[in-house]
Amino acid sequence: xxxxxxxxxxxxxxxxxxxxxxxxxxxxxxxxxxxxxxxxxxxxxxxxxxxxxxxxxxxxxxxxxxxxxxxxxxxxxxxxxxxxxxxxxxxxxxxxxxxxxxxxxxxxxxxxxxxxxxxxxxxxxxxxxxxxxxxxxxxxxxxxxxxxxxxxxxxxxxxxxxxxxxxxxxxxxxxxxxxxxxxxxxxxxxxxxxxxxxxxxxxxxxxxxxxxxxxxxxxxxxxxxxxxxxxxxxxxxxxxxxxxxxxxxxxxxxxxxxxxxxxxxxxxxxxxxxxxxxxxxxxxxxxxxxxxxxxxxxxxxxxxxxxxxxxxxxxxxxxxxxxxxxxxxxx
Amino acid sequence: xxxxxxxxxxxxxxxxxxxxxxxxxxxxxxxxxxxxxxxxxxxxxxxxxxxxxxxxxxxxxxxxxxxxxxxxxxxxxxxxxxxxxxxxxxxxxxxxxxxxxxxxxxxxxxxxxxxxxxxxxxxxxxxxxxxxxxxxxxxxxxxxxxxxxxxxxxxxxxxxxxxxxxxxxxxxxxxxxxxxxxxxxxxxxxxxxxxxxxxxxxxxxxxxxxxxxxxxxxxxxxxxxxxxxxxxxxxxxxxxxxxxxxxxxxxxxxxxxxxxxxxxxxxxxxxxxxxxxxxxxxxxxxxxxxxxxxxxxxxxxxxxxxxxxxxxxxxxxxxxxxxxxxxxxxxxxxx
Numbered sequence: 001x002x003x004x005x006x007x008x009x010x011x012x013x014x015x016x017x018x019x020x021x022x023x024x025x026x027x028x029x030x031x032x033x034x035x036x037x038x039x040x041x042x043x044x045x046x047x048x049x050x051x052x053x054x055x056x057x058x059x060x061x062x063x064x065x066x067x068x069x070x071x072x073x074x075x076x077x078x079x080x081x082x083x084x085x086x087x088x089x090x091x092x093x094x095x096x097x098x099x100x101x102x103x104x105x106x107x108x109x110x111x112x113x114x115x116x117x118x119x120x121x122x123x124x125x126x127x128x129x130x131x132x133x134x135x136x137x138x139x140x141x142x143x144x145x146x147x148x149x150x151x152x153x154x155x156x157x158x159x160x161x162x163x164x165x166x167x168x169x170x171x172x173x174x175x176x177x178x179x180x181x182x183x184x185x186x187x188x189x190x191x192x193x194x195x196x197x198x199x200x201x202x203x204x205x206x207x208x209x210x211x212x213x214x215x216x217x218x219x220x221x222x223x224x225x226x227x228x229x230x231x232x233x234x235x236x237x238x239x240x241x242x243x244x245x246x247x248x249x250x251x252x253x254x255x256x257x258x259x260x261x262x263x264x265x266x267x268x269x270x271x272x273x274x275x276x277x278x279x280x281x282x283x284x285x286x287x288x289x290x291x292x293x294x295x296x297x298x299x300x301x302x303x304x305x306x307x308x309x310x311x312x313x314x315x316x317x318x319x320x321x322x323x324x325x326x327x328x329x330x331x
Numbered sequence: 332x333x334x335x336x337x338x339x340x341x342x343x344x345x346x347x348x349x350x351x352x353x354x355x356x357x358x359x360x361x362x363x364x365x366x367x368x369x370x371x372x373x374x375x376x377x378x379x380x381x382x383x384x385x386x387x388x389x390x391x392x393x394x395x396x397x398x399x400x401x402x403x404x405x406x407x408x409x410x411x412x413x414x415x416x417x418x419x420x421x422x423x424x425x426x427x428x429x430x431x432x433x434x435x436x437x438x439x440x441x442x443x444x445x446x447x448x449x450x451x452x453x454x455x456x457x458x459x460x461x462x463x464x465x466x467x468x469x470x471x472x473x474x475x476x477x478x479x480x481x482x483x484x485x486x487x488x489x490x491x492x493x494x495x496x497x498x499x500x501x502x503x504x505x506x507x508x509x510x511x512x513x514x515x516x517x518x519x520x521x522x523x524x525x526x527x528x529x530x531x532x533x534x535x536x537x538x539x540x541x542x543x544x545x546x547x548x549x550x551x552x553x554x555x556x557x558x559x560x561x562x563x564x565x566x567x568x569x570x571x572x573x574x575x576x577x578x579x580x581x582x583x584x585x586x587x588x589x590x591x592x593x594x595x596x597x598x599x600x601x602x603x604x605x606x607x608x609x610x611x612x613x614x615x616x617x618x619x620x621x622x623x624x625x626x627x628x629x630x631x632x633x634x635x636x637x638x639x640x641x642x643x644x645x646x647x648x649x650x651x652x653x654x655x656x657x658x659x660x661x662x663x664x665x666x
């Protein structure tokens with residue numbers, strides 16, 4: 001396999017509460033045994049409700065948040081235990097695009113400085129070369145040369161997100177984590193940024209871990225999709241397969257809830273009852289069983305492992321005997 | 332046609348800014364019938380939220396902000412009255428009683444240091460003569476109505492005890508407490524997960540069936556519009572650019588902006604197929620302080636004709652099948 005990123009049994013527990021010396025302390029299991037890999041040149045999307053752990057996952061694989069356990073291999077190298085210093089040369093190969101283009105750009109820096117900052121931090125690039133690189137990046141993301149002298153407040157939301165992407169690409173990374181990169185943008189601008197990401201993926205051979213909750217965007221952009229629920233992956237499959245033949249009841253319900261912009265298709269939806277359970281006190285066995293309409297007593301007993309049911313299609317549901325509803329019919 | 336509950340005519344809202352006067356909204360007219368859901372669609376700066384605040388009379392007073400035109404609302408006695416000319420004292424009774432609003436972010440619109448129960452009973456007792464005990468019973472009934480489990484105990488919960496979906500339910504319960512005839516929901520599900528959004532949309536639909544209230548649903552999500560709206564009003568740069576019943580609007584949008592919006596949303600039924608680039612609308616949403624001359628959409632429009640679209644401001648045309656469209660070229664485009 002030509003995996004660029006391989007993750008094994010990744011755990012991230014956040015301690016909360018507790019008294020002095022941590023007595024009575026509880027753990028929020030934001031990630032609880034996540035294993036997956038991202039292939040070179042693909043877009044793997046991670047979807048799930050808030051609290052499912054998808055943002056934590058993006059941060060942990062970049063080592064911006066320290067994992068509690070498990071292993072992360074990037075381009076064949078185990079980076080789980082690397083020191084900050086040892087990580088530094090790797091950082092240029094893996095970058096992050098943030099959700100909020102208003103909060104993630106320094107308002108007191110010009111666009112040129114924002115995009116040049118990673119080059120300065122990493123060093124080894126002269127002033128003239130930096131200026132050239134900035135111009136090149138701005139052109140790559142569809143901004144005009146005169147934007148270099150602008151400040152973030154002079155730009156629209158879509159332009160700001162382009163600056164965020166230019167900054168991430170300045171170091172010529174091979175791997176990008178994009179955490180909800182379009183959800184703060186206006187509808188007519190979202191399509192522009194989605195197109196840009198797809199174009200950059202082709203042109204630069206980028207690999208992207210795309211974290212999002214908009215299923216229409218995810219369906220358009222992804223090669224594969226991973227569905228998360230309460231810190232675990234419950235289904236991973238090729239994008240079309242996930243929409244057309246889901247194998248996990250949570251995927252079925254999540255995709256069924258996505259509103260479709262066609263008034264003729266007012267569907268009978270599966271409306272999940274209640275909220276995602278508290279990660280402080282997750283249900284035993286399959287965490288989804290409390291909201292699942294197919295749950296059996298056996299579901300409470302053991303955590304179902306993610307297993308391959310058809311080539312490339314993984315699910316963590318023990319019920320192979322049910323036919324789940326596809327969220328879209330084949331056109 | 333159903334009985335009209337709300338009638339807005341030639342609504343215009345201007346703000347005084349450092350750079351002079353700016354028109355936030357101009358020439359907005361619509362009517363809303365009993366039990367009807369009108370979706371107001373638009374991007375940031377299109378004027379949809381300002382319009383709803385004007386309906387509630389929650390905008391700053393003159394001279395910072397001037398509101399002109401007419402807003403007429405049906406009172407509980409059956410007669411129509413003018414909202415804009417009402418003295419503030421009377422207006423306070425109208426808010427909640429006739430016209431209520433649910434906001435996007437329930438965390439910022441609930442009081443964090445007061446229990447849910449106290450906030451709902453306060454609203455009830457402001458508008459209806461009731462003892463505290465009776466108001467509490469009523470509050471529990473409302474929380475139950477909006478699907479909050481163990482409603483009675485939840486009265487003593489603080490907003491931070493509740494999840495986002497539950498908070499939004501509590502907000503809806505509060506808005507419904509005085510049985511308003513018109514509910515304005517400003518992006519009520521935008522901050523929520525899709526599974527919770529489906530619950531809230533289902534709830535609103537059910538409540539509407541039971542009470543016959545009319546809903547103005549402000550959103551930018553076309554999927555949600557397709558899901559709940561009877562009629563759709565599309566706004567761009569402070570003006571209504573298209574208005575039609577939901578089916579014809581999605582099937583044959585007339586205004587190029589509406590066409591572009593509908594095309595730029597990825598289709599779920601093509602998920603996982605390599606369909607290439609999305610047909611995006613080029614350019615950016617205009618800065619409301621500096622709207623383009625002529626048709627405000629012309630710099631982004633595929634049907635733009637120099638000398639026409641950039642000089643002549645299009646009027647809102649009524650089509651033979653009673654739709655509204657603001658475009659100089661809609662007849663040619665539709666042909």
